[in-house]
Amino acid sequence: MLLRHGCAVSEVEISPADLALMRSLSGSRLLIAPNHPTNCDPALLFALSQAADLPFYYLACRENFNSWFGLWGMIIERLGAYSVVRGTADRESFRMTRDLLAENGGKVVIFPEGEVYSQNDTLLPFQSGVAQLAFWAMDDLRKQGREGETIALLPVAVRYCFVEDMTVPIDRALTGLERAVLGRESMTGNSYDRLRRIGIAMLGDLEDEYGVKVDPAERVRPGADLTGRMELMKSVLLDRAAALTGFAFTGEMTLPERMRAIMNHVYEVTSDDPHAERTRYREQLHREQAARVKPLVRDLNRVANWIAVEDNYVRAKPTPERMADNIRRLEIEVFGEARLRGMRKAIVRVGAPIDLARYTETYRLSRRATVARCTDDLELAVQALLDSSGCR
Known part of the structure; x- marks a missing residue:
């Protein structure tokens, strides 16, 4: 109902191969990193979670929890969302993210662009802080003596295609x-x-x-x-x-x-x-x-x-x-508002996970450079997914 009436999305297309990939990662720790062209994208990630039968957590801006006099916050919290206060070093939120990623099979959705940017098939530069949170969670695993365990960044692309003549x-x-x-x-x-x-x-x-x-x-x-x-x-x-x-x-x-x-x-x-x-x-x-x-x-x-x-x-x-x-x-x-509407199909594509274990040695030598390189690799992976999922 939310997708159809609130987002004008009549269908969510997720390929059987992508669903099989998600299910194969059920026991993996994942920081799921989608692009963010519209305010409807979190609902698409929830649809992916439902289709794969895997629970996700979602990092959301604190102000989102105030909508509808706080009712919206109560709803999305029950669906796995937790907040971050923008403009501050929200240590409590960072700590929560690290703890969730360190859980067995923990999966957290964070939009690395940080903003809704309203373009269907291009990206804003990804923020390096997203990958940094995953590396910090890796540090936590090592401190707990769990050297052989790892976390992966999962690139995800969402794209919208009109299903009617516009x-x-x-x-x-x-x-x-x-x-x-x-x-x-x-x-x-x-x-x-x-x-x-x-x-x-x-x-x-x-x-x-x-x-x-x-x-x-x-x-x-x-x-x-x-x-x-x-x-x-x-x-x-x-x-x-x-x-x-x-x-x-x-x-x-x-x-x-x-x-x-x-x-x-x-x-x-x-x-x-x-x-x-x-x-x-x-x-x-x-x-x-x-x-x-x-x-x-x-x-x-x-x-x-x-x-x-x-x-x-x-x-x-x-x-x-x-x-x-x-x-x-x-x-x-x-x-003050977007008036143009047309029913759309939403395509969700899932890429190969980027295992942070492959960056372990370079991270020890140069943390900042390694986080930047990993962020670039993630951005390129999401763009490649977008480029391969054009509207027909």
């Missing part, structure tokens, strides 16, 4: 966006031409409102690649949020890393959870700071909505799924 819904969605952004319908050109006109106009409006200076010739040059302007707009929003909160970015951080860092910081500031060590006066100051910072959440959600987008995303592969990805982003920006 020509009319896409045309209707573009017409609504044209009225809102351009002030008129613009039926000339194909769907991609219309999508691009809307995107260019929206980007120009954002640049004007935030005072971003762009060469006027670039704005009107036909066929100009918009990626540079889009990256600059994202940077301006992130730098603005950092300046207003007194947050400093460190080192050579990528845009996704900067976004995660400032979002975690803002979440920590705006969290309503009382702190046991704060005095009454300190709590008052904290609430005042939270009130000043909360308006920035809209800017940061705007960046998160567009973090993975480059100008050639649809042009490189103009599928209905990619068109829908960008249309939904535009709708969220303009209307």
